[in-house]
Amino acid sequence: MQESVLYLNRQEFGKAENSGKILSPEEAKGILDDWVKNDRLKVHMKQVAHLMGAYAKELGLSDLEVAMWYQSGLLHDADWDQWPDQHCRKIIEELECRNVDPAMIRAIASHGPRYFGVEPVSLMDKMLYAFDELSGFVHAYSLMRPEGYVGMEVKGVKKRLKDKTFAAQVSREDIQDAAERAAMTVEDLISFVISHQANADLS
Numbered sequence: 001m002q003e004s005v006l007y008l009n010r011q012e013f014g015k016a017e018n019s020g021k022i023l024s025p026e027e028a029k030g031i032l033d034d035w036v037k038n039d040r041l042k043v044h045m046k047q048v049a050h051l052m053g054a055y056a057k058e059l060g061l062s063d064l065e066v067a068m069w070y071q072s073g074l075l076h077d078a079d080w081d082q083w084p085d086q087h088c089r090k091i092i093e094e095l096e097c098r099n100v101d102p103a104m105i106r107a108i109a110s111h112g113p114r115y116f117g118v119e120p121v122s123l124m125d126k127m128l129y130a131f132d133e134l135s136g137f138v139h140a141y142s143l144m145r146p147e148g149y150v151g152m153e154v155k156g157v158k159k160r161l162k163d164k165t166f167a168a169q170v171s172r173e174d175i176q177d178a179a180e181r182a183a184m185t186v187e188d189l190i191s192f193v194i195s196h197q198a199n200a201d202l203s
Contacts, residue, residue, distance in 0.1 A: 007117040014102030049073035050200035051131045072107040130178035138193045140167040149198035
């Protein structure tokens with residue numbers, strides 16, 4: 001698929017008067033369950049959500065902000081399973097209809113800048129972009145290890161990143177670009193994912 005096919009062709013999302021409004025946990029789970037039938041994709045979305053929430057907590061953000069970070073991760077790929085040709089246009093429109101905070105909608109819109117044409121600006125934008133590809137990569141690596149995440153080291157992940165045949169669909173360029181935008185090293189990002197992702201609630 002050509003990168004430009006999914007361009008959103010806009011930079012503004014949601015309405016300012018909806019600032020501070022997010023979905024209830026039940027509403028967010030409802031979208032996830034109704035829209036996503038692929039169990040592997042659900043695992044990915046829950047893992048990214050966990051990483052986003054954990055990072056927001058470590059920043060000392062409010063409970064509302066932590067929930068917003070979490071929901072942006074949980075729903076960022078909600079339309080990929082059934083409507084890949086409308087990714088991520090459909091989930092954005094759904095959240096706009098539900099009067100969700102524009103900051104959360106924009107984070108979802110910018111989680112793949114070269115695909116959607118929306119640059120990550122806020123820290124929430126940048127971290128969603130940073131965790132998205134790397135989360136899936138580290139999870140793929142865990143599945144090939146007898147002990148999964150136990151004893152996993154940064155150097156092991158980096159070695160696999162250099163092997164272009166391993167998880168070949170994961171863009172190494174996006175991982176590097178996202179780390180630079182977040183003003184973090186790839187090593188620090190990997191370390192955070194390793195230390196937090198195993199604790200994600202996948203139920």
